[in-house]
Amino acid sequence: MIRQALILATALSLSACISFGADPPDSLLNLTATAQVAPGRTNTAASAQTVTVLVPTVPQTIATQRVPVSTVDGTVAYVKDAQWVEAPNRLFQRLLSETIEAQTGRTVLTPRQFDFDPGTRLSGELQRFGIDAATGDAVVTYDAVISVAQGSGENSVRTRRFEARVPVAPVEALPVGAALNQAANRVAAEVASWIDEQSRG
Template structure:
C-alpha cells in the first residue's frame, strides 16, 4: 500500500513538472518570424568618444540617467498595436519587435542624448553614480493608426533632478500615408521614434 502511494505521488510530481515546463517552452506550433523590428538611431556617438561627470562637485554632477519608460498593456508585448477605432485594438500581422518597445526607446533616447549633449549618459540599470538628472516617463503609443494610415510615437517625458525638481512634457511624431504592412510600418516607426528622441534630447539639453 505504501509503495502504491509513493508511485502515485511520484507520477503526480512528474506530471506537474511537465505542465510547468510546457508553459515556458514551446514544443512546436507557429513558425518564428522571418525578421524582427528594432529602433536604430539616425545619429550615433563616434567611436572613441566619451564623457564624464563634472569633478569638483557632488558625485554624479552632470550625469543623465535614462530610465525605462512605463508603458500601457498594449505596448508591454513584442507586437505592434494597431488602433482600429476608439474602442478597438488589434496587432499588425507579421510585425514583431526584437525587444519590448519601452526598452528599445530607452536605448534610443540614451544614444541620442550622447550625440546632443556633453553629459555622461547612463541608459542601463547598472549605474556607477547617482546622476544629477533622471529622464523617465511613459511611452503612450508606438504603433499604427489604421483610420489615418499613420505610424505614431507618443512619449510623456518627465525630467527630475537630484534636488527634487520635476518637469514634464509630451512629445509626438507621426508618419502619414503608411500602408498596414510590417515592411512599411517598422521603418516609419523608427523615423518617428528618432524624431521624438531628438526633440527630447534637445529639451533635456535646454533644461540643463
C-alpha cells in the same frame, strides 16, 4: 538498430503533432538611432551633469513585441508578421540614451549606474507606439519626466508630452517598422533638446 529506428520514428511523429508557438516572421523589427555616438569618444562629466535614462512604462496594448493598430471603433488589432526583436519600451530606452549622448555630449548612465552621480534622471510612459488606423500614421507618444538634481540637494521635477507621426502605407511589417523608427527618432531628438535646455536653464 530496430530500437533506434523505433525511437526515431516516435520522435518524428511527436514533432509533427506538437507546436511550441507560432513560427517567427522572416525578419524582426528594430530601432536604430539616427544620431549615434562616434566610436572611441570619451566623456568626462562634472558632478550632477550626467543623465540616467530609465525604461519607460507602457500600457498593456504595447507590453508586447507586436505592433498595435488602434482602430476607429476603439479596438486594437496587430500588424501581421510585424514583431520587434524585444519589448519596444526597452528599444526606445536605448534609442533615447544614444540620441541624448550623441546630441548633447553629456554622459548617459544606465539605471544601475545612477548611484554614481545623481544628475538628471529621465523616466516616463510610452503611451503610444503603433499605428493609428484613422489617419494611417505611425504614432509615438512619450510622456517624459525629468528629475534634475539641484545644488541644495533637492530635485526639480518637470514633465512634457512628446509625439511624432509619420504616414505609413501599406500597413505591413517593413513599412511600419521604418515609420515607427523615424517617429521614435524624432521624439528622441526633441527629448534630447529639452533636457539640454532644462539643464542650461
